[in-house]
Amino acid sequence: MSSSLATIAVGSSRSRRLAALLATGAVVAGALTATAPPVSAATSTETAAAASVFALLNSERAAHHLPALGWSTALVSSARRHNVAMAQANTMSHQLPGEAVFSTRISQAGVPWHSVAENIGWTTNRTSTGANGLETAMYDEEAPDDGHRQNILSTSTRYVGIDTLIDAATGKLWLTQDFADVAGPSSAAPATLSGANHNPGGHYDTATGVSGHRVKVTGWAVDPDRRSQPLMIAVYYDGRYAGRYHSTITRSDVAASRHTGPMQGFSILVRLPLGRHSVCTYPMNILAGNANPRLGCKVVTIS
Numbered sequence: 001m002s003s004s005l006a007t008i009a010v011g012s013s014r015s016r017r018l019a020a021l022l023a024t025g026a027v028v029a030g031a032l033t034a035t036a037p038p039v040s041a042a043t044s045t046e047t048a049a050a051a052s053v054f055a056l057l058n059s060e061r062a063a064h065h066l067p068a069l070g071w072s073t074a075l076v077s078s079a080r081r082h083n084v085a086m087a088q089a090n091t092m093s094h095q096l097p098g099e100a101v102f103s104t105r106i107s108q109a110g111v112p113w114h115s116v117a118e119n120i121g122w123t124t125n126r127t128s129t130g131a132n133g134l135e136t137a138m139y140d141e142e143a144p145d146d147g148h149r150q151n152i153l154s155t156s157t158r159y160v161g162i163d164t165l166i167d168a169a170t171g172k173l174w175l176t177q178d179f180a181d182v183a184g185p186s187s188a189a190p191a192t193l194s195g196a197n198h199n200p201g202g203h204y205d206t207a208t209g210v211s212g213h214r215v216k217v218t219g220w221a222v223d224p225d226r227r228s229q230p231l232m233i234a235v236y237y238d239g240r241y242a243g244r245y246h247s248t249i250t251r252s253d254v255a256a257s258r259h260t261g262p263m264q265g266f267s268i269l270v271r272l273p274l275g276r277h278s279v280c281t282y283p284m285n286i287l288a289g290n291a292n293p294r295l296g297c298k299v300v301t302i303s
Helices: 044-062 073-089 102-108 128-139 147-152 252-258
Strands: 016-024 115-123 159-167 172-180 201-210 214-222 232-237 240-246 265-271 275-283 296-302
Touching: 044 128, 044 147, 044 159, 044 172, 044 252, 073 102, 073 115, 073 159, 073 172, 102 115, 102 172, 115 128, 115 147, 128 147, 128 172, 201 275, 201 296, 214 232, 214 252, 214 275, 214 296, 232 265, 240 265
Parallel strands: none
Antiparallel strands: 016 115, 115 172, 159 172, 201 214, 214 265, 232 240, 232 275, 275 296
């Protein structure tokens, strides 16, 4: 089993390979104007695998009390192009013949970065489980061969774009994670989320009593200033503060219809006293805006 950073073999029943790079500095002038040819869009299965890796990565960061990374559609575009290139060449590398170095590729996606990083890998397990296995292998690295882990837990980057490509020709799932300190451009937002006050919005779906004197609160929320970043959700009952919780549930319907990141949903468990309560939810504003607007209130009985 190899232990080098450029090519790390992990596991026994499935084949996996990983590689990582990190760069810091200023963007090269003129790189932003470069244009890459179009590539095929990710399938729903590939998108689900990427979203699963995103959730796992942010849970790993949370274990170290690090903020969740936001989702960047520009970085996803960069990652997708690189996966296509690796699959076509059936070669894992940060730079294939005729391809720009990874930092320039990210610039070409329109990201004016000051710090960027990239993790790549492949596995013959072409499922979300296989993709998560690559992420776990990266996170479980130990120094000095821990380049992937350092990228995952970095405080120099704030956004990530993750793409998986399932390739029948090579029998592999290819994974690319591109990190940056800025998000870059994203698709235009629907009018329903682009209000002049920049306050977050969303929908409060359900409030259901469950075992253990708890209520399960579900819905989704998006801030128009950071529509790719999961939000904190504040919960109140009967006018009393219950707590703030991360919204990190996959909502592909929201991502598709409102051009957001994949993790804009929330499913929160809150312990409440016995009895009948009015439970209200509020998404926390990130940048501009002047309020944390109430998504709504629902009545639930805890017995």
